[in-house]
Amino acid sequence: MRLELGKIKIADVQFSEETKVENGTLYVNKQEIIDLVMEDDHIVKCVVELARPGESVRITPVKDVIEPRVKVEGPGGIFPGMINKVTTVGEGRTHTLNGAAVVTCGKIVGFQEGIIDMSGPGAELTPFSKLNNVCVVVEPKEGIEQHTYEKAARMAGLKVATYLGKAAIDVEPDEIVAYETKPLLEQVAEYPDLPKVGYVYMLQTQGLLHDTYVYGVDAKKIIPTVLYPTEIMDGAVLSGNCVSACDKNTSYHHLNNPIIEELYKKHGKEINFIGVIATNENVYLADKERSSNWSAKFAKYLGLDAVIISQEGFGNPDTDLIMNCKKIENEGVKTVIVTDEYAGRDGASQSLADADPKADAVVTGGNANEVIVLPPMDKVIGMLDYADKIAGGFDGSLRPDGSIEAEIQVITGATNELGFNKYSATTY
Amino acid sequence: MSKYKVVHYINQFFAGIGGEEKANIPPEMRDGVVGPGMALAAAFEADMEIVATIICGDSYYAENMENAEAEILEMVKSKSPDMFIAGPAFNAGRYGTACGAICKAVKDNLGIPVLTGMYVENPGADIFKKDLFIVETKNSAADMRKAIPKMAALAIKMAKGEELGSPSEENYIERGVRRNIFREKRGAERAVEMLVAKVNNKPFVTEYPMPVFDHVAPAAALKDLKKAKIAVVTSGGIVPKGNPDHIESSSASKYGKYDLTGFDYLTDETHETAHGGYDPCYANSNPNRVLPVDVLRDLEKEGVIGELHKYFYTTVGNGTSVGNAVKFSKEYAQELLADGVDGVIMTST
Structure with a gap:
């Protein structure tokens, strides 16, 4: 499978009569977005606001962040199984609004929503402070059940990202990058002397606000499977607004x-x-055993010499991470694991809930328990009501002046376990 | 500005009193510097001064720990110093252990910064590195000339309350504390580089060496369940509705103790979960799913268990540090013992 990613660089976002991209600016018709979101009866109100890098703006409680993309060549459409049909994607050409994002927020569904600051110390810890964000603030219908609200908010974000992505169809990309992975036997034959490497992609599947979707399937209901890496660039894997924000x-x-x-x-x-082995992080032991057995089986079956294993979340999924690592190493396949840490606010406790001597190559995204003070911002998109309650907040997190003292756990993407950031931890 | 006042601790050998044959001398305090204190004082230049030196025999300390510690603490207190420094002890085991123990006692009791120095394999280093800053020295006093400036530099920073850098920057032994940093490359790039090194059998450095956990041996089985008082404890976050003590949804800093008197079972009207790490819908609609009061009451009625303890203890396990968890359980385990509880059912999520 060969996919060209045409990156259209976005340096600014503005409201306008017409949604379009011109000279690096994304122009957005606010009302069309509102109308799109309000199609869902579970949402009674939608507010659209813009947030740009460097502004004194706090966005919270953040549920998901989505890059607008559109398929311009090749089979299928973006976000298969969710927005478009379940056609297998990952081939042809896809355009992306590089530097822009849709951020969904609104009253919390659970505890896991996060904070994005567009400037100040919090901004340094989230990659989304560098983007031109179209923030979609939704208000659910009174009394609807949490799972229904989560789905409505999730679909609203994907719909808006699809809508904005369409503005990129006829725009000449600033940069085109091609990615290609061939069918297994051809790919192995192409570079016979190089070590064969795979990627074990652990998807968060612990339940409400801990779900991930693969081609529209709730990933707790999958057994590990194999994907071309380019399928993921077309939205084969999407977030169900999961886990602690960081x-x-x-x-x-x-x-x-x-x-x-x-x-x-x-x-x-x-x-x-x-290629990619996608697996899950279910809560039942039998599921953990089955999935880690299968990821190890695939690693061997594909003839891999080494894999990177990435995690999502912490605590309970630490066991999945270690089970995957141990079983894959036992197949003679070398591993590097990517995780983050919960070492306590003083950094003195064990960082993971599970461990094994075979996990001798670890990359860490930092200690999520570290406490930070986020100064007040001139503007809040969403609401501050939940600062004490979201994971990483505590009684008194929100101070009278609008500043927030909390663990960096509250910051969306701060200790990302795909190695998205430079933030990390070391032993002092 | 006046100089920071330092009290320095050394053993009989470095005080020039004698070797093993004098190791039993009790603590004494002299004004000003003695032995290695001279070089230390010189390295302090204008910032700090050693106002007194306490000398104690290594054997005396080892054999009279409690008394020696109390005596030394009194001596230190009498000088109201800004800082306390012990050693360096290099690879001398008893001396290193004494330096570590006294530093910790001074830090805990007087709340002033403390510093010592020793070889990384000194048993004192292993015992006290988590609690103290210990400047890393070589294994013999031949390293004195190099060790003293390192100790002086770190001591000045500590006395001034300045932010300390990493172990390698400040020359102290790793304390096992995790601190966040920005690295030059993003994590994914580091992971791929590590993988390429590992698959080619080249050296690489893990960013997090695997932790070691305590293993708690299971208690002996209860002899007679019919007479046993059973308590239920959870890390699943079940709390009275409204979470009256505001237990955090993640990284709990506290636990709650709540009365079960009068509850045959829990309902969504009376209880809920504060836990932010799992789908709360099912626990909220029926809290017995996490804290099985309904079934335990049945077992109580059926006579399978003697009685259900009046209180349940609860916290949120989500992201809560092992350090906090140990602290909570040490406290409430004592209460459970005092209340005559025979067995505890712990539920997690």
């Missing part, structure tokens, strides 16, 4: 998976990138 993989993270990107950079030079 280490949730938003849909933006999935679309721009940095491990896939970095593996491609060395593809054909130092490694032979064979």
Whole structure:
């Protein structure tokens, strides 16, 4: 499968009569977005606001972040199984509004929603402070059940991202990058002397606000499967607004998976990138056993020499991470795991809930328990009401002046476990 | 500006009193510098001064720990110093352990910054590196000339309350504390580079060496369940409706103790979960799913268990550090013992 990603660089976002891209500015028709979101009867109100890098703006409670994309050549459409038909994607050409994103927010569904600051110390910890964000603030119908609200908010974000993506169809990309992975036997034959490398993609599947969708299927109902890396760039894997904000993989993270990107950079030079094994992080022990058995089986079956394993979330999924690592190493396949840490606010406790001597190659996105003070911002998109309640907040997190003292856990993407950031931890 | 006042601790050998044959001398305090204190004082230049030196025999300390510690603490207190420094002890085991123990006692009791120095394999380093800053020295006093400036530099920063850098920047032994940093490359790039090194059998450095956990041996089985008082404890976050003590949804800093008197079962009217790490809908609609009061009451009525303890203890396990969890359980385990509880059912999520 060969996919060209045509990146249209977006440096600004503005409201306008017409939704379009011109000279690096994304123009947005506010009312068309509102109308699109209000198609869903579960949503009674929708507000659209813009947030640009450097502004004194706080967006919260953030559910998902999505990069607008559109397929311009090749089979299928973007976000298969969710927005478009379940056609297998990952071939042809896709345009992306690089530098723009849709951010969904609104009253919390659970505890896991996050904060994006567009300036100040919090902005340094989230990649989304560098984007031109179209924020969709939704208000659910009174009394609807949490799962229904989550789905409505999730679909609203995907619909708006699809709508904005369409503005990129006829725009000449600033940069075109091609990615290619061939069918297994051909790919192995192409670089016979390079180590065969795979990627074990652990998807968060612990339940409400801990779900991920693969071609529209709730990933807790899958058994591990194999994907071409380019399928993921077309939205084959999407977030169900999962887990603590700091280490949730938003849909933006999935679309721009940095491990896939970095593996491609060395593809054909130092490694032979064979493909992606997608697996889940279910809560039942039998599911954990089955899925880790299967990821190890696939690693062997595909003839891999080494894999990177990435995690999403923490605590319970630490066991999935270690089970995957141990079983894959036992098959003679070398591993590097990518995780983050919960070492306590003082950094003195064990960072993971599970461990094994075989996990001797670890990349960390930092200690999520670190406390930060986020100064007040001139403008809040969404609402501050939940700062004490969201995961990483505590009684008194929200101070009278509008500043927030909380663990960096509250910051969307701060300790990302796909290695999206430079933030990390070391032993002092 | 006046100089920071330092009290320095050394053993009989470095005080020039004698070797093993003098190791039993009790603590004494002298004004000003003695032995290695001279070089230390010189390295402090204008910032700090050593106002007194406490000398104690290594054997005396080892054999009279409690008394020696109390005596030394009194001596330190009498000088109201800004900082306390011990050693360096290099690879001398008893001396290193004494330096570590006294530093910790001074830090805990007087709340002033403390510093010592020793070889990384000194048993004192292993015991105290988590609690203290210990400047890393070589294994013999031949390293004195190099060790002293390192200790002086770190001591000045600590006395001034300045932010300390990494172990390698400040020359102290790793304390096992995780601190966040920005690295030069993003995590994914580092992961791929690590993988390429590993698959080619080249050296690589893990960013997080695997932790070691305590293993708690299971208690002996209860002899007679029919007479046993059973308590139920959870990390699943079940709390009275409204979460009256505001237990955090993640990284809990506290636990709750709540009365079960009068509850045959829990309902969505009376209880809910504060836990932010799982789908709360099912626990909220029927909290017995996490805290099985309904079934335990049945077992109580059927005579399978003697009685259900009056209180349940609860916290949120989500992202809560092992350190906090240990602290909570040490406290409420004592209460459970005092209340005559024979067995505890712990539920997690």
